[in-house]
Amino acid sequence: MLFGRRRKLKRGVCVIGLDGVPHDMLVRLAGDGVMPATAAILRRGHLSRMTVSLPEISAVSWSCFMTGANPGAHGIFGFTDLKPDSYDIRFPSFRDLRVPTFWDRLGAAGKRCVVINQPATYPAREIAGSLISGFVAIDLRKAVYPPTHLAALERMGYRIDVDVTKPDGLFDDLHATLAARERAVDYLWSDEWDYFQVVITGTDRLHHLFWDAWAQKEHPRRQAFLDYYRAVDGFIGRLRDRFVKLSGGLDGLFLLSDHGFAGITQEVYLNTWLREQRYLDYDKDAPEAIADISDETMAFALDPGRIYINLRGRFPRGAVEPGNVAQLKAELRAGLKRLEYQGQPVIRQVFDRAEIYDGPHADRGPDLVLLAHRGFDLKGSVKRPDVFGRSSFQGMHTWDDAFFWSSLPVKDDLNITDLAEIVTRPLSEA
Secondary structure, eight states, rough: OOOOOOOOOOOOOEEETTTOOOOOHHHHHTTTTSSSSHHHHTTTTTEEEEEEESOOOHHHHHHHHHHOOHHHHHEEEEEEEEEEEESSSSSSOOOGGGGGGHHHHHHTTTTOOHHHEEETTTTTTOOSSSEEEOOOOOOGEEEEEEEGHHHHHHHHOOOOOOOTGGGGGGHHHHHHHHHHHHHHHHHHSSSSSSSSEEEEEHHHHHHHHHHHHHHHHTTHHHHHHHHHHHHHHHHEEEEEEHHHHHHHSTEEEEEEOOOOEEOOOOOOOEEHHHHHTTTOSSSSOOSSGGBBOOOTTOOOEEEEEEEEEEEEETTOOOOOOOOOHHHHHHHHHHHHOOOTTEEEOOEEEEEHHHHHHHHHGGGGGEEEEEEEETTTTOOOSSSSSSEOOOOOOOOOOOOOSSEEEEOOOOOOBBBBBGGGHHHHHHHHHH
């Protein structure tokens, strides 16, 4: 490994993100000897359980992290959203983020940042330093700022993400992508920077496809699962050593995840439930998208647990008068709380938009956001004939089992929106 030549930091920050790694898993992997370098870090600071965004998905949660704001302020409510005055689906990008990131604020204060594989930052835009976008980046040429880094990244075989469509080759792909990520760290570490961040997203991909390899000790892929975490631990240990050599200690090093994870008992197809309860219908027998709903529809769902009232004046074929919204919400809340699978309650909590979103864009968000009990993965498909079913995914996101590690104590009721202030504080105090 080449450490590069750069100035000695008096006080800097290095953040390592592990996408989708739950607090309890990290504790077990560290305690069982699978992640010894991480265990050594954990012993020298404070590991906190953390809640994240609602809904608990990466595009929203990472946007909350990098802005310190909730979706009502930053404007990102999911991997997908609705086009204005339409039922058509769009994919929000980094351009849709409505508030500055803390890298923007650091740049304005004369600090330089290096950010590698940050989800929800595509296409890359200018920062005071260097940015390589992460998921859902689809073209490396548009994922790199400044573009002068592109040739070097291409030469080193940099990879944006693993290919989840080929599970048989996933483990080889995970290791190759992690190695490419570390080559990018090697390359950019020698830049002039005050803030350095890298996110590992292979952990999330592994959990979605092979969570059962973690849950079942006799699973045939169990050893491969643990071996990947050993490789991740080696990456973390080497980056820690670099930071300590540069800064003189662990102060300024932070570790976090953007949500937790759990195994799936059943996927839950909310639009099928809404149709069975006569809140939703379609203009065709085999609907392809939400745009196929009928004029009589009162509510519909988008992934992963977002309920929209088909409000007159908000949507082209709105069927619900504003004066009837409160009653409809109450009906939906009560019905969803009664939903069960083999005697198990499915919905843990139903949040009204006003309870969880605050800011100038809050009225663009879903009317209700559902939090499921662990094991029930909420989906917005319009094609499923039954309320409950399964796909190839083995793992689902969780809201209240993310983690954050700091060398210094933090408050008990930590949420991911708190982290922007925490991780930048050493730079403001320098």
